[in-house]
Amino acid sequence: MIEQSFIYGLIGGLIIGSGAALYLLGNGRIMGASGIIGGLADGSARSEWRERGLFIAGLIGAPWLALLALGQTGETHITSNPAVLIAAGLLVGFGARLANGCTSGHGVCGISRLSLRGIAATGLYLMAGAISVYAFKHILGVI
């Protein structure tokens, strides 16, 4: 039996990939979330602020509108521990920028063009993520 979450995962994934395909074929850009956000945050992409700002407006606005239209509330189930939130946020932002990409850039856009760097990065962050969950959930019991 196929679980419903797999179907939603596949459909959602196809939509994510369509967004990335449109960004590439339309604007000639790699749809990498950390690159688009980070370039605005550190000022390195100041000349593209309008394009990137609109991308981010869609990224935040579309889920908001969809939930509003469906009369549903979204739920991230994220921890309420401030120390964990801050530590994890710093690690995610710092690491993704140091590596020049995250799940969308290296994972979706990199693997799909058989980029060795994208495949290596994805293998490493999946491994680190698995170790992190094992350590913080099963050993330390923080999450």
Next chain:
Amino acid sequence: MRNLIALASGSLFGLGLLISGMVDTTRVQGWLDFLGDWDPTLAFVLGGAIIPMAIAWRVAASRGAPLSGGSFPSKPDQRITSDLAIGSLIFGAGWGLAGLCPGPAFASLSFGGWEGLVFAGAMIAGMVLAVPAKRLRLSAV
């Protein structure tokens, strides 16, 4: 044209992240919990996302230029640098700890509560801190 495409791409990205469950931290942590109660959903998300993008790379290779002009990004230097390796390990550790990566962190901002805002704020701070860190590493070698 460029701006409209960017808005549409961002909207598709956000909708896909919402529908796929990538904004649900328990699902992400369930996917990374290989030694516990493993949830394979994210394999379907990544697999699904790669399909249209693999087609897009093929189309890009056969076309001269993007719709709104300019050129397609060339394949970067394929060396596995220490920045790539160390950065990916740091990123993965944080991804496992909270269950959010940069795209979903933003896609869930409208409904993620104060926790989502704190995470996104810390993430942006981490992104800015990576700039001097990269410069220091470059000047050290």
